[in-house]
Amino acid sequence: METKEQGTTESAILNSAKAIFEKKGMAAARMQEIADEAGINKSMLHYYYRSKQLLFEAVFKSAFSMLAPQLNEIINADTSIFEKIRNFSSNYVAFVLKHPYLPNFIIQELNRNPDFVKKLIAEKKFPNISKFRQQVNEKVEEGVIKPIKAEQLFINIISLNIFPFIGAPLLKGFINVNDDTYKQLMEDRKTEIADFIINSIKIK
Amino acid sequence: METKEQGTTESAILNSAKAIFEKKGMAAARMQEIADEAGINKSMLHYYYRSKQLLFEAVFKSAFSMLAPQLNEIINADTSIFEKIRNFSSNYVAFVLKHPYLPNFIIQELNRNPDFVKKLIAEKKFPNISKFRQQVNEKVEEGVIKPIKAEQLFINIISLNIFPFIGAPLLKGFINVNDDTYKQLMEDRKTEIADFIINSIKIK
DNA sequence: AAGTTTGTCAACCATTTGGTTAAACTAAAT
């Protein structure tokens, strides 16, 4: 046997599966296509992952656990609210620019299969916002930021960060720009988003 | 023959197809399931729409043309910027609360098949934001709103309106609320979104 | 060296799926 160099085949499968699943989604992905992409026989997929479903779940969990840490940052970091928003927006946008299919993939499959959410929560993969909520309420009372529900602020932050990637085809159509120009808009958003949010909530 | 009463069967097919396609997406949708939902034989689908692809396109176009008018409102209405934002957010959220699967469906299929965008643009189904852009630039110069690129403002408006629906499963998990509570959050957003945006850009 | 375990592949299988066909049925038009 190939002396388990570092699990070449198994990781090759996972990488190919990631690429295909993220681009096409669970339903449209084909096992043969994943095998081809990995340059191996279709049987190997089943040898290492038993079924399409299990292979998919491996991919999904791996993808999700790339995003979770990012989200934890805004929730549980030990910095001011404004700093959190700045850091998160800058980091998140940079991250997704490198993994453009990730957010759409996760959102999509979560919509397709709501039970996944319960599973992930059960596995404690899900951060929750109670700490963030507390911090927001505090700052509202202190008169540092305008009155806003922590939930709404959280939704706004996430929306402004994630949607421009998921809705890229639509937005490109509306504002009528090519891929490069759109990418530049995303680069600008690394700071643009935080400015926009802070402008809205900060009391001068 | 049925004197084309109002195309009972044909419209039943379209409705069922809408339901199934919007819930599952093109790839996961099954012709048999659509037929079952419509309470008819599978052959009828092909009789009226020839193929899955054509049936899908009929559904997609119908869905998209329900959204386009809403978007035109913010772009081409003859009102102040602030009013546009208020109207759009209130109308759009109300609309999507009635059609919860629509945005996800459209975004999804647009990502899966970017050529659709070109097709839609060619068919002039796509509004473009040149008028909105002009209005924003004007108001920035007049000192009514803070300096911001029209494109970024547009992206922000759309993101804040659409994402909370597309990302509902994820957001529900993060903020840890049940469906009813989340729906109430969405209701609140009818005014919350506009306030948030206007707070950010308005010069007092 | 013999035997065991692990990895790989080509061929195969059962099921699902989109799509077709030909016949039966319906109701208006002649």
Place this chain on the structure above:
DNA sequence: ATTTAGTTTAACCAAATGGTTGACAAACTT
């Protein structure tokens, strides 16, 4: 009453798809 055109169905079909099997090879174990 018969024709005619649209509508509906059951039975089929070919292709695609996820998954299995058995042979075989390449280490590792003893």
